[in-house]
Amino acid sequence: MKSGYICNELIFKAVQMRKQSTNRQYNFPDADLYLKCLDAIRFAHRDKDHFNHYGYSQDRLKGFMNQCEKFKALPDDDEMVGDQMIVTDKKYDSAEQLKSAIRSLMTRIETRYSNRSGRYRKFGTAKMGDMTDAQLLFCGRRVVRVARQQIDFIADLGVNENVLKRISDAAKDFENAMNIQQDKVADRDISVERRIEQGNALYQELVVLCNIGKDIWNNRDAQKYEQYCLYESNNEQKKARKAKLDA
DSSP states (O other): OOTHHHHHHHHHHHHHHHSOOOOOSOOSOHHHHHHHHHHHHHHHHHTHHHHHTTTOOHHHHHHHHHHHHHHHHSOOHHHHHHHHHHHHHHHHHHHHHHHHHHHHHHHHHHTTSOTTSHHHHTTOOTTGGGOOHHHHHHHHHHHHHHHHHTHHHHGGGTOOHHHHHHHHHHHHHHHHHHHHHHHHHHHHHHHHHHHHHHHHHHHHHHHHHHHHHHHHHTTTOHHHHHHTOOSOOOHHHHHHHHHHHHO
């Protein structure tokens, strides 16, 4: 995995964060939107003769239903968060493997050189537990590079290519885990945006359908009129309508 890939991913993420996010046009859960659409479609099928007079055809209604099914098939945010958590845990595990490999080398170095000596500090492993992911990855690479530069001084401490290969392999695994996690973060951002866009499209069509339905039954049938209302009215109006329907 090329190191430039990480930089590209970080740049891409920064650009994505600067982009204006898509706003939801409805203020109820996606599951409620889906059910409201199904109810409205069912009522429109019942009232299809009336809808034809408004130029709202059965083909358009069928297309609306297809949109609903595509929306239902989209992964929800819980799924995407779960995937992101799984790869994040794997990244943490990879980070610990890299730290362990580095500590094993530094334990050997410390048997001869003080942790305040130039040869020790050149490895740059101080406060490794506080390093960011990027800092830890660069630390792993630096440790291997510095160890090879000083191999004549530390070979008799048990530092050999097998020890360095363990660090190098752990660094590659950690970089791969970082990239996978970043990909999942981007996948989630894209999924959320796609879901909002498709949800907004559904909502817009739902509003059109319901406006027609309300116009059909306005001052003709209060109960059927209510079936096309998307939001509850205030409490007093709600009570008045209920009393009228029960009368």
